[in-house]
Amino acid sequence: MTLRDTSGRARTASLGTAAAMAGVLALSGCGAGGDAAADELTVVVEGGGLAELQPIADLYKSETGTTVTLVELPYDGLYDRVQSELGSGSVSFDVAALDAIWLSAFSDGVSPLDDLFTEDVKADLFPGLVSEAQIDGEYVGMPIFTNSEILYYRTDLFEDPQNQTDFEAKYGYPLAPPTNWEQYRDAAEFFTRDTDGDGQIDLYGTDVKGAVETEWLATVSQTGEEHMVLDPETGEVTIDDAEHLEALDYYTSLLPYAPAGSAQLDWAGAQNLFYQGQLAMMRFWGHAYTQTPDDSPVAGEIGAAPMIAGAGGVAGVPGAWYLSVPAAGTKQDLAKDFIAFAYEHNDLSIDTSLGLVARISAFESQAEVAGRENYPAILETLNAPATRPRPATPQWQEIVDTVLTPMLQKAVEPGADNAALLQEAEAQIEAILQ
Amino acid sequence: MNGIETRRRSTKAILYVLLAVILVLYGFPFVYLLLTSFKTPSEAIAVPPSVVPDVWTLENYVAALAKEGVVPALVNSVVTAVLSTLFSLVLAVPAAYAVTRYRTPSGRVFVLAALVTRMVPTIAIGAPLVETMRALGISDTSFALAIAHTTISLPLSIWLMASFFEAIPDELEEAAKMDGASRLGALWRVVLPVVSGGLAVTAIFAFLASWNEFLFALLLTSVRAQTTPIVIANFQTQFGLDWGAMTALAAVYSLPVILLTLALQRHIVAGLTLGAVKG
Structure with a gap:
């Protein structure tokens, strides 16, 4: 082979490479998603928010001509992205859909929305959501949809005559969806059994989630505790008081009626167990009512009821998402206009995959509608006086990740000393807050 | 016996x-x-x-591919990875060649410094990159993302190519020069064909680094240039995890890399053994 022989091939290869690069560069200039229009609003959302907001964005486009582009990001990614851009003071989005627990962390970087919170608006929102939206005296986000844990139960088991007879004979009162701690524990115990006679328990009364904290926080509120974990006003850490211990003791008292592996059980895991027919009851977020897979053995046999009550009454934890406008955004007025529009047309989110809304009137409009049995349950839980939002502190996510979840994972292990765990948690939280 | x-x-x-x-x-x-x-x-x-x-x-495949944004994201992933691979090779080959052929102290410092940049956490340069791309007016483009991905793959590409060039005896280039080739001509016509296996290994490495990258894609793209790793992650929302669709898209996304690796398998094996016969 001579040098001259290879030069022809080399030239051809060079030309081919150059042509390919030109094509790639042409494509890379904009990306395959198409060019962004100048008169559009960009809203960063998590997957759930995308489903909820799409019909509102579509209507906004048809009524105002402004395109609202919803940019879907993973949950953790959305936090990182918003934090990074608000921190830099230069943002690529006009509106952000924020989880309730992020509001206090991002409040310095977003514009006040006080003028949107009229008395009429506040009257049509759950009290917990109104208080949660206000950080340091300013409203920093408009709730766009909210969730709450409710009680799910197997109607085939609860309506079975034999079960009803046996339950009443054993516990002295009729079998019905439980409304308080004692009834829930009784039902959990009753349904934990070996259904096929192989000597192995294959149906459990409930689950106990050790890898997520919100269900235990709801239990804390059910005791009547007014400041779950800490009081953000005074900075006092309350996690080591009697109510928190009572809640943790009750929470872990359900372990004998739950499948093994609670320390690693999170939302998805619990939902799977219920859909597989391995649980008789589950406390879970309200949106799941319409999400049962068609081929699930319990499809069509699921009932919904308000969250259970402790000594302090029924309580859940509001799981709301808020629309906020970054202070560094260049389309402040348009962004606020869209948020006002989204509030006005909040009922459009009813017919989405999650079917969650924020306004009380939107929830009430569906109260009698077949297939929306979760709405009254959510409504009652969110309206309950004991239902309280999580503390508004910028360190909340850190407290959850480094203190609350690890503490719960230890608490669901055999032989755990709940009082000692709460004491330890108190010290850890105080260190974080300092 | x-x-x-x-x-x-x-x-x-x-x-x-x-x-x-x-x-x-x-x-x-x-x-x-x-x-x-x-x-x-x-x-x-x-x-x-x-x-x-x-x-x-x-x-699951039907659901995954029908989801809005999936097909554009696949196109964006290909464009970004190809571009980033080209950037890496175009920059790494001359850099590695110069370092191995001139063997100056500053060259050794340069190679070490290139490796040190790999020790900087990606998140630390994420925010400055967002600012830079926005100032340049190229944010949310595959071009900008490819540049960001090149910062990840370039240092190791230089190291890889340097090890492959080290394995080529100087006499080969001397012979080419005696035949009338310039230094660049010898590199292009003689050295590069000999290290084609190394080029393939480096290209695959750079391609994979971009193909699987998540953080820069998350920070630097929004509507137009979002890549598939972000779309795959979006199947897990706070409200549920769509395992079926997620695994279907992940399987589809693995396919090009598997095919590319199979296509270049012979070169890769040759490349992997090239450094081993350095003499």
Whole structure:
């Protein structure tokens, strides 16, 4: 082979490479998603928010001509992205859909929305959501949809005559969806059994989630505790008081009626167990009512009821998402206009995959509608006086990740000393807050 | 003699068993992902999980590919990875060649400094990159993302290419020069064809670094240039995890890399052994 022989091939290869690069560069200039229009609003959302907001964005486009582009990001990614851009003071989005627990962390970087919170608006929102939206005296986000844990139960088991007879004979009162701690524990115990006679328990009364904290926080509120974990006003850490211990003791008292592996059980895991027919009851977020897979053995046999009550009454934890406008955004007025529009047309989110809304009137409009049995349950839980939002502190996510979840994972292990765990948690939280 | 033969066979058998174990350890997660992508939604989340689907279905693939943004994201991933690979090679080849051929102290410092940049956490340069791309007016483009991905792959590409160039005796270039080639001509016509295996290894490395990258894609793209890793992650929302569709898209996304690796397999093996015969 001579040098001259290879030069022809080399030239051809060079030309081919150059042509390919030109094509790639042409494509890379904009990306395959198409060019962004100048008169559009960009809203960063998590997957759930995308489903909820799409019909509102579509209507906004048809009524105002402004395109609202919803940019879907993973949950953790959305936090990182918003934090990074608000921190830099230069943002690529006009509106952000924020989880309730992020509001206090991002409040310095977003514009006040006080003028949107009229008395009429506040009257049509759950009290917990109104208080949660206000950080340091300013409203920093408009709730766009909210969730709450409710009680799910197997109607085939609860309506079975034999079960009803046996339950009443054993516990002295009729079998019905439980409304308080004692009834829930009784039902959990009753349904934990070996259904096929192989000597192995294959149906459990409930689950106990050790890898997520919100269900235990709801239990804390059910005791009547007014400041779950800490009081953000005074900075006092309350996690080591009697109510928190009572809640943790009750929470872990359900372990004998739950499948093994609670320390690693999170939302998805619990939902799977219920859909597989391995649980008789589950406390879970309200949106799941319409999400049962068609081929699930319990499809069509699921009932919904308000969250259970402790000594302090029924309580859940509001799981709301808020629309906020970054202070560094260049389309402040348009962004606020869209948020006002989204509030006005909040009922459009009813017919989405999650079917969650924020306004009380939107929830009430569906109260009698077949297939929306979760709405009254959510409504009652969110309206309950004991239902309280999580503390508004910028360190909340850190407290959850480094203190609350690890503490719960230890608490669901055999032989755990709940009082000692709460004491330890108190010290850890105080260190974080300092 | 028989004893030696028996021992040799036993050693070979043990090696094959070890290879099989390693293959299963590496391959099982992907095989499981692939099998899950063919399960029904209910079976995909079954507890305890099944390995082989009871009912085979393509509905996860239909659902995944029908999801808005999936196809543009696949195109963006290809464009970004190809561009980033080209950037890496175009910059790494001359850099590595100069360092290995001129052998100056500053060259050695340069190679070390290039490696040190790999020790900087990606997140630390994420925010400055967002600012830079926005100032340049190229944010949310595959071009900007490819540049960001090049910062990840370039240092190791230089190291890889340098090791391959080291294996080429200087005499080869001397001969080319005696035939009238310039230094660049010798590099292009003689050295690069000899290290084509190394080029393939480096290209695959750079391609994979971009193909799988998540953080820069998250920070630097929004509407127009979002890549598939972000879309795959979006199947897990705060309200549920769509295992079936997620595994289906992950399987689709693995396909180009598998095909590319198979296509370049011979070059890769040659490249991997190139450094080993340095003399």
